[in-house]
Amino acid sequence: MDPESGTVVWPTGADLDPVVLRSLVTGSPIAGSAADDPEVYGV
Numbered sequence: 001m002d003p004e005s006g007t008v009v010w011p012t013g014a015d016l017d018p019v020v021l022r023s024l025v026t027g028s029p030i031a032g033s034a035a036d037d038p039e040v041y042g043v
Helices: 018-025
Strands: none
Touching: none
16 A cells, blocks of 8 residues: 555556456456447447
8 A cells, every 4th residue: 555645556566447457356347348338339
């Protein structure tokens, strides 16, 4: 934890999007992505 920002920080400087992490953990598609609505995105 970075005491200044109050967020998790990694020694490598990785920047992990919490929305992507949640999707990976739960198996849920990311809202607004092609996986969420393939017809809209033509995938």
